[in-house]
Amino acid sequence: MGNQTTKISLDTLDREYLLGECDGLKKLQKEKWIFLNGRNIKKIDKYAFKGLKKLEDLYLNNNEIEEINENSLVGLTNLRELCLNGNKLKRIKSKTFNGRLENLRKLDLSKNEIEEIDENALVDMTKLNELKLNENKLKRIESKTFKGLWWIESLDLNNNEIKEIDENGLVDMTNLENLYLNGNKLKRIESKTFEGLKNIKYLNLKENEIEEIDENGFVDLTNLRELYLYRNRLKIIDAKCFEQLNSIALIHLYKNQFETIQTNIKSYFNEFLAAKYGWRIEQNKERLNSNGGYISDWEEFLDQFVALKLGE
Numbered sequence: 258m259g260n261q262t263t264k265i266s267l268d269t270l271d272r273e274y275l276l277g278e279c280d281g282l283k284k285l286q287k288e289k290w291i292f293l294n295g296r297n298i299k300k301i302d303k304y305a306f307k308g309l310k311k312l313e314d315l316y317l318n319n320n321e322i323e324e325i326n327e328n329s330l331v332g333l334t335n336l337r338e339l340c341l342n343g344n345k346l347k348r349i350k351s352k353t354f355n356g357r358l359e360n361l362r363k364l365d366l367s368k369n370e371i372e373e374i375d376e377n378a379l380v381d382m383t384k385l386n387e388l389k390l391n392e393n394k395l396k397r398i399e400s401k402t403f404k405g406l407w408w409i410e411s412l413d414l415n416n417n418e419i420k421e422i423d424e425n426g427l428v429d430m431t432n433l434e435n436l437y438l439n440g441n442k443l444k445r446i447e448s449k450t451f452e453g454l455k456n457i458k459y460l461n462l463k464e465n466e467i468e469e470i471d472e473n474g475f476v477d478l479t480n481l482r483e484l485y486l487y488r489n490r491l492k493i494i495d496a497k498c499f500e501q502l503n504s505i506a507l508i509h510l511y512k513n514q515f516e517t518i519q520t521n522i523k524s525y526f527n528e529f530l531a532a533k534y535g536w537r538i539e540q541n542k543e544r545l546n547s548n549g550g551y552i553s554d555w556e557e558f559l560d561q562f563v564a565l566k567l568g569e
Contacts, residue, residue, distance in 0.1 A: 288309065288311065289311055294317070298321065298322055301322065301325045303326045307331060307332040308332060310335060312335060313336060313338065315333070315339050319344075327353070334357050336360060337362045337363070340363075341369070342369070342389070346371055347369075347370050347371060347372055348375070349375060352378075354378065354382065359384060362385060363385070363389075364379075364385060364387070366388075366393070367389040367392050367413070376399070377405070380405035383405065390414050396417070396419060397419065399423050400425045403426070403429060407430070407431060408432055409432060410432055410434045411433075412436050413437040416440035417440075421443075428452055428453045433454055435459040436454070437461045438461060438465070439462060442465060445468065445470070446462075452477055454478060460478065460481060462486050466490055469491075470494070470495075478502060482504055483506060483507045486509060486513070487510060
């Protein structure tokens with residue numbers, strides 16, 4: 258067989274070869290970890306892992322998997338981590354992950370070619386707390402893409418082609434703490450884009466094409482600590498965007514295209530800093546300049562804002 262293996266079939270010698278086992282199915286049934294990285298696997302057959310009830314971690318990274326057949330993962334009732342990064346998956350179908358994966362904690366689908374996730378494709382993963390979908394080709398997050406993922410704490414969507422997040426697209430993720438959306442093609446943050454994400458602490462929106470943020474775009478993010486907005490296309494910014502960010506510690510705004518800094522944004526930052534430290538921008542310009550000099554205007558202040566850590 259050598260490196261020409263193209264599928265996983267647990268009822269043939271392919272299974273023993275791929276897993277490096279000599280004692281067959283009896284020994285495999287006791288395994289908790291299986292590594293099949295870099296094996297040139299192209300397809301996972303139905304019931305490929307049937308009988309592996311004790312398996313907790315399954316690694317299938319850096320193969321050439323284009324398809325996961327329905328019922329391929331049936332029987333993996335104790336699986337906690339499934340890693341499929343670096344493959345050639347293009348679509349996650351509604352039954353791709355059927356098989357009662359109710360104990361899965363981490364799913365890594367990064368560095369594939371995924372363009373589409375079917376409605377309710379992940380709905381049965383009720384205990385999932387980390388989902389990696391970075392470096393794929395997703396263009397839109399629909400209202401039911403992530404339906405039912407109540408316990409997700411970390412969602413990585415960086416470096417896709419996302420232009421739009423539907424209303425309620427993230428609403429079920431009430432326990433989400435870290436959200437990576439950097440390197441996409443978002444143009445606007447709507448009032449309900451991040452609705453319900455009251456536990457989020459880290460939000461990365463850098464290197465998108467954001468031109469506008471609705472004044473209620475961050476209204477629910479009362480526990481947010483770090484907000485990254487640099488390298489977007491913002492021209493005007495309003496303090497109302499930040500008014501509910503009661504826990505904010507760090508905001509990155511530099512490398513945008515600011516033309517106008519509204520009066521209320523100046524008042525916001527002065528009031529915020531005065532409450533935190535008892536000092537104002539105009540009186541402490543040298544403390545805001547990472548190069549040790551004075552800041553002459555607000556555009557320069559915003560360009561240097563990466564150096565200001567509000568929580569310290």
